[in-house]
Amino acid sequence: MDKLKILFNTVRYVTFLQACHRVRYEAVKRFKKSIRQVQCLEINHNFKWILPEQYDIGPDTPLAFEYNIHELLQNKFTFLNKLTFNFPGKIDWYSNPFKYRLWNFKLNYFDYLQDLVMGYAAYSDLRYIDKGYELIESWINANIGKYNTNTWDPYVVSKRVINLILFYNATKDNCRYSKKLLDAINTQAHFLHKNMELYLGANHVIMNAKALIFCGVFLNNKRFLKTGLKVINKEFNNQVMTDGGHYELSPSYHIEVLMHYIESALVLQRNSHDGAGKEVLEKAKIMFEYLYNIITPYGEIPLVNDSTQDYPVPVNEILECGAVLFNDARYKKFGNPTLGFYTIKLLGAESINAYKCMEALPGHKTGAVLNKDTGYYILRDSTPSGEIYMLFDCGNIGPDSNPGHSHADSMNLLLSVGLNNLFVDSGTYTYKICSKRNYFRSTRAHNTIEIDGISSSQIWSAFRVGKRARSKVVNNTLEDTYSYISAEHDGYSRVLGKSRITHRRSILYIKGESLVI
The missing domain is CATH 1.50.10.100 (Chondroitin AC/alginate lyase)
Structure with missing residues (x-):
């Protein structure tokens, strides 16, 4: 009975269209035996990419x-x-x-x-x-x-x-x-x-769309190109939030989706689809800005939800691309002295000269910013001991329709001073269904409160979530001398089902003096 309840609380959030596409996908998996082979009669002999x-x-x-x-x-x-x-x-x-x-x-x-x-x-x-x-x-x-x-x-x-x-x-x-x-x-x-993976959505369907754009351009197939463009533009509105963050709330998958948009834009622009390419590239701007705003003072991504430092590429290399593509010297602050592997493959030798001529600007401004849609509150300050960086997770765990890369980390906290990491996130250990996967997604693996040995959201299997916490910001005050934020989630009132339990966490930072949690 408990398993049925968890399953119900997982699938209840699936949209009708997702369910229809899932049924079709499961039918293909079970009954499809062969692939129809289609001869290639035409390609774009002038296809352009970095050689x-x-x-x-x-x-x-x-x-x-x-x-x-x-x-x-x-x-x-x-x-x-x-x-x-x-x-x-x-x-x-x-x-x-x-x-x-x-x-x-x-x-x-x-x-x-x-x-x-x-x-x-x-x-x-x-x-x-x-x-x-x-x-x-x-x-x-x-x-x-x-x-x-x-x-x-x-x-x-x-x-x-x-x-x-x-x-x-x-x-x-x-x-x-x-x-x-x-x-x-x-x-x-x-x-x-x-x-296409319409039953999953998220980064998967954007990857499908990018592939169809490449195929459409390379094979001179207008149908592939039209479908790819339609999906990649539509999914931007569905998946990229108004603060610029990707709705899976994982910096690693934010980078992956950002790569899909810039690579799609470049293949279009290099192959006489300038208007469509420019439209797609413009979408990447807000994603670059969000990424720049959440990274640590030393150029690392916070390992919240399913994230790891070098997947899919190191953050410094994607920021190098942003520096060159948008002529934005702020991003060079976190780039390599010489261009990285990914940037060279994507932009070629011409980008090296543009990058060398760019003078890096200073890093982030001090202060506190709440990314209202993703729910990540970022505090920065400069002290004699080094730069203070704090991330407070006061948002929901992920998209209801596909929280596969989410962790039960409501009210989680990351904190570093200079090169000293005081509170860290364990990130991702594996995607394999096993006890370690369960642990790394659990509330216990994060800097937040666990009650009765149970996670604040029902994490199960490798990519499933049943009942899930809802978070909200109660107070957010920013003054010249201090900043204060208070937020709460109701996860335990949902997963324990006994009485209303709310976990509220408040953080007061008095500039240059103290941090009270």
Whole structure:
């Protein structure tokens, strides 16, 4: 009975359209056996993206490869914090050696193709290009007509099809399987167009939309392009809040969604869709501003909800992109002295000169700001002991329709003084269904109050939430000499179900003197 109640309190927030799309998705998973192959009859031969020769790198350039490209030559793959597996012979694209579905997803993303291209650009070694095509041919032979829930997961298809397009574009002069590869790209694009993750929404459906934009531009397919643009513009209004934060309330997924918008804008602008590209890029401005406003004085993201420092890229590299794209020198304060790996791949050598000529501006202003929609209250001050940074989470845990990356962290607090972190968030340990996943999402793992050993929101499975806390700000006062905020949540009145229990937390900061919690 308890399990049924938790399930009910989980699905009650799902919208009718989500439910319809979920039923269709489950039917596809259970009954689909084959993939309809679609020949590629046309591509955009003038497709433009940054090419290896535009990286302006060499063997002595310091590069932080995401993958060990030398190990890739030996069919050795490392994902997810050093989980390494060496295929002794032919690659099994369905394998899951660590019983961790995300490991198999990453194998099928083909993100490592970008590192192989970068390796070729740095070392002029064709082995990296040949290896890329060897892996692609192996995947096509094993998968192109055969449905599998992992290899044909729509998010996986979205990641892979973009990587295949960019790899082909960067290496077409050395392409050995042109027709085969282009047919595979077109087949995956048609599958994705019919199987977008509308049952999930959130960052997944924006990823789907970006992939369709790339496919539409590359394949000269107006239908793909129209759908991708429609979804990416609509979802911005649905998912990006008026304070600029992404509604999943995770800085890591905020960065991921921001990447989707700038990459979509750039592929449009570089390929004669200037108006559409400009419209998409403009949307990214408010997201850059929000990201800049919540990072710590030393250029790290707060690890609230499902977040980790270097996923999907380090925050300093995405801010470098913002500095170049919007000519905003504030962002350079947190960038690398020289451009990072992601920025070079995205913007090429021309961006290096623009970045070098930019003089970094000082960092954040002191004071307190409440991001009203995301609910993150940020306090900053400068003291002889170093810069004070405090984040107070006084918002709801995430979007009702998909709180999969949410933690039971209502009224959570992060605090640092200089380089000393006094109160920290544990961030994300794993997405695997296990006791550690449960713990890292629980109230106990955060700097807030737990009652009777129970979390303030019903966290269960890897990405599910049943009854959930509702938070509100009771008082927010900002004066020259002090700031005061008081907020509360009703989670325990919901999950305990006995009597009304409200957890209220108040924080008083007297400038230059004391902090009272």
